[in-house]
Structures are given as C-alpha cells and as structure tokens.
Amino acid sequence: MVTPLLAWTTLFAPLAACILITLFFLRSKNLSSLIAIAGIMTSLACCIGMFPQVIHGYNTVDFQQSTTWLTVPGLIIPFGVWINPLSIMMLLIVTGVGSAIFIYSRGYMAEDPSMPRFFAFLSLFAFSMIGIVVANNLIQLFIFWELVGLSSYLLIGFWYQKPSAADAGVKAFVVNRLADFGFLCGILLLWSVSDIGHGRSFVFTDLMPVIAHLDPAILTAVGLLIFCGVVGKSAQVPLHVWLADAMEGPTPVSALIHAATMVAAGVYLLARTFFIFEPSATALSVIAYIGGITALMAATLAIAENDIKRILAYSTLSQLGYMVMALGLAGPMQGMYHLTTHAFFKALLFLAAGSVIYALHHEQNIWKMQGLLKQMPVTGITFLIGTLALCGIFPLSGFWSKDEILALASAHNPLLYWIGTFTSSLTAFYMGRLFWTAFWGKPNAHNGHGAHESPAVMTIPLIVLAILSAIGGFLNIPHFLFPKEAAEPLNISVALISSAAAVLGLSISYVIYSKRPSADPLEAKLGAFYCVLKDKYYFDIVYGWYVDHLQQGFARLLAWLEETFIVRFGVHGVTAVAKASGDIIRHLQTGVVQFYALVFALGAAVLFLAAIKL
Amino acid sequence: MIGLGSYLLLSGIIFAIGIAGVVTSRNALKILLSLELLLAASNLSFVAFSRFNGDYTGQLIVFFVILVAAAEVAIGLAIIVLMYRHFSTIQADELKDLKW
Numbered sequence: 001m002v003t004p005l006l007a008w009t010t011l012f013a014p015l016a017a018c019i020l021i022t023l024f025f026l027r028s029k030n031l032s033s034l035i036a037i038a039g040i041m042t043s044l045a046c047c048i049g050m051f052p053q054v055i056h057g058y059n060t061v062d063f064q065q066s067t068t069w070l071t072v073p074g075l076i077i078p079f080g081v082w083i084n085p086l087s088i089m090m091l092l093i094v095t096g097v098g099s100a101i102f103i104y105s106r107g108y109m110a111e112d113p114s115m116p117r118f119f120a121f122l123s124l125f126a127f128s129m130i131g132i133v134v135a136n137n138l139i140q141l142f143i144f145w146e147l148v149g150l151s152s153y154l155l156i157g158f159w160y161q162k163p164s165a166a167d168a169g170v171k172a173f174v175v176n177r178l179a180d181f182g183f184l185c186g187i188l189l190l191w192s193v194s195d196i197g198h199g200r201s202f203v204f205t206d207l208m209p210v211i212a213h214l215d216p217a218i219l220t221a222v223g224l225l226i227f228c229g230v231v232g233k234s235a236q237v238p239l240h241v242w243l244a245d246a247m248e249g250p251t252p253v254s255a256l257i258h259a260a261t262m263v264a265a266g267v268y269l270l271a272r273t274f275f276i277f278e279p280s281a282t283a284l285s286v287i288a289y290i291g292g293i294t295a296l297m298a299a300t301l302a303i304a305e306n307d308i309k310r311i312l313a314y315s316t317l318s319q320l321g322y323m324v325m326a327l328g329l330a331g332p333m334q335g336m337y338h339l340t341t342h343a344f345f346k347a348l349l350f351l352a353a354g355s356v357i358y359a360l361h362h363e364q365n366i367w368k369m370q371g372l373l374k375q376m377p378v379t380g381i382t383f384l385i386g387t388l389a390l391c392g393i394f395p396l397s398g399f400w401s402k403d404e405i406l407a408l409a410s411a412h413n414p415l416l417y418w419i420g421t422f423t424s425s426l427t428a429f430y431m432g433r434l435f436w437t438a439f440w441g442k443p444n445a446h447n448g449h450g451a452h453e454s455p456a457v458m459t460i461p462l463i464v465l466a467i468l469s470a471i472g473g474f475l476n477i478p479h480f481l482f483p484k485e486a487a488e489p490l491n492i493s494v495a496l497i498s499s500a501a502a503v504l505g506l507s508i509s510y511v512i513y514s515k516r517p518s519a520d521p522l523e524a525k526l527g528a529f530y531c532v533l534k535d536k537y538y539f540d541i542v543y544g545w546y547v548d549h550l551q552q553g554f555a556r557l558l559a560w561l562e563e564t565f566i567v568r569f570g571v572h573g574v575t576a577v578a579k580a581s582g583d584i585i586r587h588l589q590t591g592v593v594q595f596y597a598l599v600f601a602l603g604a605a606v607l608f609l610a611a612i613k614l
Numbered sequence: 615m616i617g618l619g620s621y622l623l624l625s626g627i628i629f630a631i632g633i634a635g636v637v638t639s640r641n642a643l644k645i646l647l648s649l650e651l652l653l654a655a656s657n658l659s660f661v662a663f664s665r666f667n668g669d670y671t672g673q674l675i676v677f678f679v680i681l682v683a684a685a686e687v688a689i690g691l692a693i694i695v696l697m698y699r700h701f702s703t704i705q706a707d708e709l710k711d712l713k714w
Contacts, residue, residue, distance in 0.1 A: 590710070591709070591710030591711065592706070592707050592710060593645075593706045593707075593709070594636065594637050594638065594639070594640075594645075594706060594707065597633075597636045597637050598637045601633050601636075601637065
C-alpha cells in the first residue's frame with residue numbers, strides 16, 4: 001500500500017516551489033535555484049519512498065485516490081493519482097533526471113540575469129510532467145498535457161529577445177495545439193461511447209473493463225485520435241518539425257524537456273492507455289509504421305546537421321521513433337524500457353553538450369570544435385559513454401533496451417526490423433561523426449583561447465547520469481515494469497546483427513572523420529541527396545507554403561468578408577445612423593433661452609390639453 | 615357678484631402675458647419680471663380657490679410661493695448682475711454659447 005501523503009507531495013512539491021519563487025524570490029538567483037532544487041528533490045525523495053511500497057506490494061500494487069474536481073450535470077471530472085509500477089518508474093525518471101538537471105542548471109544558468117524565472121518555469125514543468133504521470137483520468141491528463149506544452153513553450157522561448165527562440169517557441173506551441181486537438185477529440189469520442197450501463201467515465205480503471213464491449217471500428221478511431229496527441233508531443237512524422245527548432249532553448253531545457261521527459265510523455269501515454277490500443281490491429285500497425293518512419297528519417301537528417309544540439313535533437317526523434325514502434329508492435333514493456341535508458345543517456349548527452357557549449361561561449365557548430373576530449377576530460381568521457389550507450393554497444397544500457405525492441409520487431413514485422421537495424425547503424429554513424437569531429441584529435445585554434453572543464457555543479461550530474469547510462473541494462477527494469485511477463489532470453493542473432501550494425505556505423509564514421517577534415521566530406525559524396533537532407537525533406541518548406549499561401553489566402557478572404565460586410569455595414573452602419581440622427585436633432589439646441597422657454601410652455605400646454613381630453 | 619371664474623380668467627390672462635413676456639423678451643430683467651408675473655398669476659388662482667372652497671391650504675401655499683419668489687428674485691438679480699459684469703450685456707439672446 002502506498003502512503004497517500006507521499007503520492008500527493010510528489011505532485012505538489014514542484015508547484016509549491018514554483019509559486020514561492022514567483023511570489024517572493026524573483027530577485028534572488030541563489031534562493032530561487034535552491035528552492036527549485038529542494039522542490040524536485042522532495043518529489044524524488046517521495047518517489048524513492050514509494051518505490052519499495054510498490055515493489056513489495058504484490059497484491060495491491062495499484063494505488064488510486066481521487067477527489068471530485070468538477071461536477072456538471074451528467075459529467076464528473078475527478079482529480080486523482082494512480083500509482084502503479086509503470087507510473088512509479090516514470091516518476092523516478094522525471095524526478096531523478098530532473099534533479100540532476102536542476103542542479104546542473106544552477107551552474108549553467110549562473111550568469112543569466114533571468115535565472116529565477118528559469119527555475120520558476122522549470123518547477124512548473126516538473127509539476128505538469130508529474131501531473132501527467134500520476135493522472136488517473138484522461139481529462140486531468142489532458143490538462144497537465146497542455147500545461148507541459150505551455151511550460152515547454154515558455155522555456156523554448158526563454159531567451160525571448162532572440163527572434164529565433166521566440167519563433168521556435170511559437171512553432172512548438174502551434175504544432176502541439178494541432179496535435180492536441182486530435183487528442184481531445186479522441187478523449188471525447190471515447191467518453192461518449194464508454195457508457196455500457198454504469199455511466200460514462202474518464203477514469204482509466206473504469207474504462208478498462210469497458211473497452212472489450214466497444215465496436216472495433218470506433219476503438220480504432222479513438223486510438224488514432226489519441227495517437228495524434230502522441231505524434232505532436234513525441235514529435236513523430238509528420239509533426240516532428242518543432243523539436244529541432246526547440247533547441248533554441250537553454251541546454252538544460254533541451255536535456256530535460258526535449259530529450260528525457262516531455263517528449264517521452266507521448267510514449268508514456270501510449271503505455272498507460274495501452275488497453276485502448278491493444279484490441280485494434282489497424283491502429284497498432286499505423287503507430288508502428290509511423291514510429292519506424294520517424295526513426296529512419298530523423299537518423300538520416302542527423303547526418304547532415306552541423307549544430308551539436310540539433311544532431312542530438314534528431315537523435316532524440318529517432319529514438320522516440322523506436323519507442324513508438326515498440327508500442328505499435330504491442331510491446332509497451334520494450335518501449336518503456338527504451339524510454340528509461342534513453343532518458344539516462346540522452347540527458348547525459350545533452351548536458352555534456354551543454355558543458356561544451358558553456359566552455360566555448362555558446363558555440364554550437366561541431367566544425368568549430370576539435371580535440372575537446374583532451375581539454376574537457378570529464379565532459380568528453382561522459383559524452384563518449386552516452387554516445388556508446390545510444391549506439392547500442394554492449395554492455396551499456398542502450399544495447400539492452402534497443403535489442404529488446406529489435407527482437408520484438410524481428411518476431412512480428414521483418415520490414416520494421418530491418419528499418420530498425422539500418423537506423424541503428426545510421427545512429428552509430430552520426431554519433432561517431434559528432435564525436436570524432438568535436439572531441440577527437442588535437443585541440444587547435446578553433447577552440448579560441450582554450451576550453452576549460454566546467455565547474456563541479458555541472459560535472460557531478462554528468463557523472464551520475466553516465467553511471468546510470470552504463471549500468472541501466474542491469475537494473476532489471478522490464479521485470480519491474482511488468483512483473484507478470486516472463487523475461488525473454490536474449491535473442492543472440494538479433495543482438496549480434498545490431499551490434500555489428502553499430503560497430504559498422506562507428507567504423508565508417510571513424511574512417512571519414514578521424515582525420516578531422518575542415519568541412520564535411522559527405523556533402524560532395526551524397527550530392528543531391530545531401531541537399532534534400534539539408535532541407536529536411538522539405539517538410540518545413542511545404543508547411544511554410546501551406547501556411548503562407550493556402551491558410552493565409554483563406555484568412556485574407558475571411559478578413560475581406562469581415563471588413564466589407566461586418567465592419568462596413570454592421571459596425572460602421574450603426575455609428576453612421578447614430579451620427580446622422582444626432583446631426584439632425586442637435587439643431588434644436590439653439591442656445592437661445594427664450595426658445596427653450598417657448599418649447600417648455602408649448603409642451604406644458606400639450607400635456608394640459610391631453611390631460612383634460614382624457 | 616364676482617365669481618371664481620372671473621378670478622381664474624384674470625389669473626389665466628396674467629399667466630399668458632407672463633409666458634409671452636418670457637418668450638419674447640430679450641432683456642434678462644424683463645424675463646425675470648415676466649417670471650414674477652407667472653408666479654403672481656398662480657398665486658391669484660391659489661387664493662381664489664382657497665377663498666371659494668373654504669380651504670386654507672391654498673393660502674398656505676401662497677406664502678411658500680412668495681417666499682420662494684423672493685429668494686428667486688434675489689438669485690436672479692445676482693445672476694443678471696454677474697452676467698452684465700462678465701459679458702457686458704443683459705440681452706439673453708446674445709448668450710448662445712451652449713448651442714451645438
């Protein structure tokens with residue numbers, strides 16, 4: 001049995017930190033950061049407190065407590081927490097990785113004058129994200145889902161003086177709104193059909209027994225609509241366009257929100273509501289293919305990118321594609337496993353990249369970095385561990401989780417299996433390209449007056465995350481998540497093939513980049529395809545064209561209609577009538593006092609006559 | 615025998631003269647005088663009704679009216695004096711600032 005106090009404290013501690021900072025400590029960098037760190041650490045402590053309670057309570061693993069939030073006739077919206085192994089795992093990721101990143105931010109943002117605002121936003125994000133994880137019903141989840149979108153927008157545009165950052169924030173927000181519209185429709189559709197005699201409900205545990213009685217066609221529609229939200233939040237094709245631009249935000253934000261937690265919320269949502277998707281083979285295969293396409297496409301995009309954070313962003317997209325693919329292949333366990341390990345190593349990679357950016361005074365172009373391994377050994381080695389984990393090199397965490405997904409794919413869908421394997425060699429290639437270019441070789445004049453290792457407040461979180469990335473495969477996470485499923489033995493052939501693919505990718509990149517050419521030789525080798533990659537498969541251009549021409553054209557038509565009919569005849573018509581009648585009537589105001597007396601007398605006479613007639 | 619009708623007729627005539635004076639005069643003093651005529655006419659009707667109905671309420675009201683009329687004349691004359699000082703005229707039709 002889980003202690004209710006722990007569950008609720010986990011949720012509200014970061015909110016309390018956010019409110020405290022906003023109300024009292026917006027001027028104090030030191031106190032605001034300490035309060036934010038205290039808030040997230042409180043949540044982390046509560047999660048650690050709940051962990052043994054969940055893991056030992058075999059019969060009553062689920063803890064649910066809720067209160068009524070809104071009541072409208074025919075509609076009750078509860079507000080509650082639902083703790084089960086899945087959510088406690090996600091909570092540990094959010095608060096654990098979150099704590100590391102909060103501490104790191106204290107160093108990274110130290111020179112920024114708006115640091116208290118940053119920590120207030122970060123705490124708001126932590127609250128919203130924990131809200132998604134613990135929510136026990138769809139409406140509550142949706143509201144926190146939107147709150148997460150809001151905090152993501154605020155943090156991407158944190159340096160709002162920079163137009164590119166402000167634009168990126170808006171882009172992320174708009175793309176997510178588009179997706180969330182589908183999500184909301186899905187929730188409402190499910191709600192409207194969920195009445196099988198006990199009344200309608202949004203609560204997951206009430207919906208579970210209902211699903212089996214529903215029409216499969218409607219379930220497919222519901223599943224795909226809910227998946228819309230996932231496509232937006234987890235940046236799957238075709239709504240992936242916002243994530244790379246989101247790198248305009250501060251690097252800790254990229255690590256926490258746009259790599260480890262928020263973008264994984266989509267995958268978590270799929271796992272949490274997997275009972276909705278399970279009966280619909282159509283919805284699942286759409287999900288699997290979208291995931292596979294995203295994995296492959298993002299990996300190819302990463303090859304042509306020169307900005308260290310954008311490479312990592314595409315890699316995040318690609319790994320999210322793997323997770324979504326795993327869910328689509330009916331493997332929530334594999335998807336969540338990869339989510340967990342990915343949170344470790346991707347947060348590590350981003351924080352290490354942030355350490356580099358910090359040392360190089362906000363230089364993000366990998367072609368202006370060289371030999372950083374020698375100048376920044378801690379950052380360099382932890383980055384290497386993250387890279388190897390991401391590539392899936394034995395025995396680091398990425399190997400185990402990626403292998404689970406590939407084994408699942410090889411059993412169910414050979415096409416997706418080969419896409420996955422090819423993607424994993426691409427992953428190794430672009431990560432190798434990044435590592436050899438930026439960290440390998442001798443430091444040179446490109447690095448300016450010499451980069452230095454970052455302060456301990458930044459390197460300690462790196463080391464902690466590096467340890468987790470290294471040993472994450474041995475923590476028995478899948479068994480913890482789904483205790484009832486028997487552990488599958490390692491699929492040796494899949495493991496060998498994927499390792500070979502990863503080593504192949506790394507070797508090719510070593511051959512090309514270890515001599516440290518001054519510009520990317522791929523540009524000449526890939527020819528026309530390189531241009532396609534540089535233009536990101538034209539998604540942005542097509543969307544831009546759609547917005548500029550079709551949508552703006554339609555908007556202009558509507559604006560013209562409004563201007564002509566509503567404004568000219570409606571609004572201006574009313575004022576014209578009032579003005580004209582005023583023009584006529586005001587001539588009665590002669591200013592001659594005798595005239596007024598005459599009118600008054602005549603009026604009195606008329607009234608008198610009327611009175612005696614009646 | 616002079617009846618109530620005769621008094622009321624006289625009162626009506628005086629009232630009409632007063633109205634005509636207010637409407638046609640340009641001189642503010644004349645307007646004020648005409649206003650006094652209006653009040654006198656109404657006073658006459660009040661006392662006539664009082665006398666013929668044997669009810670003293672009418673006479674009571676007349677005292678009030680005289681009182682108010684005195685105050686009104688005082689203020690009215692003061693206004694006219696100020697008007698003369700300010701505009702150097704007491705012609706009411708020259709004060710047309712409050713039109714459109």
